[in-house]
Amino acid sequence: MPRLLNTRHRARMCWMATVLGAVSIVGCSTATPYQPFRHGEGYGDQRIESNRFSIHFAGNSSTSRSTVETYLLYHAAELTLANGYDYFVTDERSTTADTRYYQTFSTGFGYYWLPQSAFDIGTTSYPVxxxxxxxxxxxxxxxxxxxxxxxxxxxxxxxxxxxxxxxPKSD
Structure with a gap:
């Protein structure tokens, strides 16, 4: 009987380590700072005409929608002033959300009172x-x-x- 409890204890510890690992990966992420576009995050722009630009800001999973939209508006203002203009007019403004689902898996041995060991696989799905x-x-x-x-x-x-x-914090 102690051997079965020991196996069950190890299975729980493995499950807890998996969950803590997943939480730490997601939890350690910080919001995208206001920076030029790199590694899929930040602001960018493309001149279309002498006074017309297409601009964008991409955030990571820790960056809220309102922050992304604020950074876009701020970049428009910075770009306008840098090009010697006083005001800008927005045209075709939009925000898109890209949601992906990740799953974590956990295993465990249970029901030590049964004649044979029962094996269980648990999954948790979370959106990013x-x-x-x-x-x-x-x-x-x-x-x-x-x-x-x-x-x-x-x-x-x-x-x-x-x-x-x-x-971004300077190194």
Missing amino acids: TEFDAQADIVMFRGERPATNPQAFDARQVKANLESQIHR
């Missing part, structure tokens, strides 16, 4: 979602038209969102 925001922007000089809700003053956007921008 990553957000990607895209927009086309057109940049202009002068004062932002107050009647256009898609027009943003680049200086105001940059000033108002700066406190929410987390940059």
Whole structure:
């Protein structure tokens, strides 16, 4: 009887180690900082015309949708000012979610009171979602038209969102 309990104890420890390993992998991930696109994360842009860009920001599974959208808007403001313009108008703005499901497996021996050992495989499925925001922007000089809700003053956007921008830690 002690041998069966020992086997059962080892099986539980194995299951707990598997769960803790999966949690530590997911739990240790930090949100994508505001950085140029690399390794599938960060911001990027492509000039379409002299004053028109297609921009995007991709976050990892620890980056919320609102953070991804904030970083996209901030990048639009930075890009507008860097190119000598005062305001930008968004066109074709969207955010997509990519959800994948991962499974963890656990094994265990149970029912030590049965004549033979019973074997059990348990699985746990958990979702992992990553957000990607895209927009086309057109940049202009002068004062932002107050009647256009898609027009943003680049200086105001940059000033108002700066406190929410987390940059990569320097090594």
